[in-house]
Amino acid sequence: MNRALWDERAPAHAASPDYGLARFVDDPEHLSDVVRFDLPRLGDVSGLRGVHLQCHLGTDTLSLARRGATMTGLDFSAASVEQARRLAAAAGPAVEYVHADVHDAVEVLGAGAFDLVYTGIGALCWLPSVERWAGVVAGLLRPGGRLFLREAHPVLWALDDARDDGVLALRYPYVERVEPDVWDEDGTYVATDVRFTHTRSSTWNHGLGEVVTALLARGLRLTMLQEHDSVPWDALPGLMEDVGGGEKRLREAPWRLPHTYTLQAVKEADPAGVRAG
Template structure:
């Protein structure tokens, strides 16, 4: 059976879904906005280590949602810009920056229009953690990244490994293709609050195999400096995962180890 074809208004459907979930996420324990205001660091330790120092560097966070991670990098000294296609998300991010006294710029717009919307160049493009699956084609995305970077600047991507996209959420049964395909979901509530009442529940996502991710980045003229695969997730996606740290969940001892996340750095030649 062929995978479903997305309708022409798929972007509007996705935006309506995200717009409606912004207030839900602001109130949720998962995003812990009040904790961030009180000083909680939202960034994952492996990202901080892999990214390296960001002081006085221009950083743009693509598909930034509420901007919490964006502002986390600002607290570490970066000069930050966040971009997201959701108006309510950008409003929330701008409000959070004002409430915490953090200097940041937030812009609403489609990620593929980022170079024209932002009219700036950056030392770091930061993105991931569920960002790529919203893009039908990674080639134009990678070209945008290359246009946004200063010569010598770097892309840092941390993302859920595409292998995880083949498994059912209830268990590890194989239910989806590893290779590129469109997928439609109708899911009320949110991953941050499954019981929340929602009306805009249809979304479209895309599975991207690892080869497509890497070829898009290389095809845009970037140089891959570093790539890693990780055996942990940031949330208990499957019942068999066990907490092994503040934000890390792994399969128990004796279970075959699988790549659950990936991270990479790619550089625009000077």
């Protein structure tokens, strides 16, 4: 169900001005807003072999390649991978894109093959088990390699985003549950006139403690965790304002809400008893 949804939306996302694919072609120095936001935390990635899990159109993947990393992008949507390959061919530098489920990444790409695993905004919510995902991350990283993750905050995912009265009301799960939240929506998060036929999707929230604990259990050492008061889309329509750089923030008293977070963790030398798959 989720794959059909993303396959149908990929061409519309590629055509939308919100992703701005033409800017990557026209300006060889252009970076995605998401990568640019985290440049002070990301540091120097030149010479690193990196993989971007759940890469969608590959704008973040390409941006990391422009910062000097040798990048691979992986996504379960064939349509998304097709669009990402087109962008890389037109804009450069070269990026390898692989069509595969994220849970098969170690088998497909190789164990311990990467210095950097990158995951961007809006990825973890599509996965039913954060513990299983952490195993994939650990399996892909060489000892000393690092995970770099920026995600929507689980508090944000738990809010009732249909309210327009300024009240922040918790409506959906904060913690991971076996059963997903099932949605039926004919739109998407970018500007487009397309109305889609594949409208149903399933998502899961993962509490911040669950994410951290899952990574620690797989032998990763947390080196950074920062919460931010902005998010790169209109997460609460009618309640947010632009703050520049593609970011939006709650207009009234934004300190009430953690919008997103950035996490970094390093894989230690394999400790006894830690599973990596």
